[in-house]
Every structure is written in C-alpha cells, then in structure tokens.
Amino acid sequence: MASIAERLDTVHFVVDESAHIVVDGEKCRGCEAHPCLTFCPAHCFTKNERGGIDYYYVGCVECGTCLLLCHGEAVQWSYPRGGCGVHYRF
Ligand code: SF4
Ligand code: SF4
Numbered sequence: 001m002a003s004i005a006e007r008l009d010t011v012h013f014v015v016d017e018s019a020h021i022v023v024d025g026e027k028c029r030g031c032e033a034h035p036c037l038t039f040c041p042a043h044c045f046t047k048n049e050r051g052g053i054d055y056y057y058v059g060c061v062e063c064g065t066c067l068l069l070c071h072g073e074a075v076q077w078s079y080p081r082g083g084c085g086v087h088y089r090f
Contacts, residue, residue, distance in 0.1 A: 004041055008041075008042060008059075008061070010088075010089050010090060011061065011086050011087065011088055011089065012086075012087040012089065013058060013059065013085065013086055013087070014080075014083060014084045014085065014087065015058050015084065016080040016081050016084035016085060018080075018081065019057045020057055020060070020062075020077065020078050020079060020080040020081075020085065021044070021055060021057045021060060021066070021075065021076070021077055022075075022076040023045075023053060023055050023074050023075055023076075024074045024075075024076070025052055025053060025074075027072045027073065027074035028052060028053045028072060028074050029052070030072060031070075031071070031072040031074070034047065034053065035069055035070075035071075036053065036055075036066055036069075036070060036075075037053075039065050039066070039069055040065065040066055041061060041063060041065070042059045042060055042061050043059075044056050044057065044059055044060050044066075045066070060085070060086065061086050062079065062080075062085055062086050064077065
C-alpha cells in the first residue's frame with residue numbers, strides 16, 4: 001500500500017494567490033496540545049522557533065480536518081477560488 005507521502009506525490013496544485021486557510025495565531029497561544037501538527041496529512045502546520053504555529057496553505061489537500069478538529073477555533077477555512085487548489089489525478 002502506498003504511503004501518504006507517495007499518494008501526495010500524485011496530486012497537482014494550482015496555487016491561489018489568496019490563502020484559503022487563515023489561522024489566528026493569538027488563539028493558538030492558548031492551545032496546549034497543538035493537534036494540527038499531527039492531524040494534517042499534508043503537514044501544513046509546523047511549530048516555529050518562537051513556540052507559535054506556522055501554516056502553509058499551498059500543499060493543502062482540502063480535507064477540512066483542521067477546521068473540524070481545531071478546538072481553539074483558530075482556523076478560518078474556505079475552498080480555494082475556482083480552478084485553484086488541489087487537483088487529484090486518481
Ligand atoms: S489546533 Fe488550532 S488552536 Fe491549536 S495550534 Fe493548531 S491551529 Fe492553533
Ligand atoms: S484542510 Fe486538511 S490538508 Fe488542508 S491544512 Fe487542513 S488538515 Fe491540512
């Protein structure tokens with residue numbers, strides 16, 4: 001069975017200049033578990049050297065998990081504009 005990384009290699013992205021995910025870093029300060037670091041299959045969330053959360057929307061596969069599981073309600077999420085975002089080949 002293919003790994004998640006191998007599966008992600010099969011998708012194509014058309015990058016929208018406007019981010020479809022916005023994270024309120026102030027709300028992240030009160031989040032101790034940082035589940036986004038583990039539940040995002042595309043690893044769009046990383047911890048920075050200041051202890052805050054950085055996110056990168058370009059590789060997002062639009063699964064919506066961060067919106068559902070961010071208990072701090074820090075994530076604002078919408079689909080990328082038409083024609084942009086992830087394109088699945090299979
Ligand atoms: S789970 Fe939500 S509130 Fe917690 S660090 Fe991630 S984005 Fe921020
Ligand atoms: S929608 Fe899915 S792939 Fe995109 S950032 Fe959220 S958890 Fe990661």
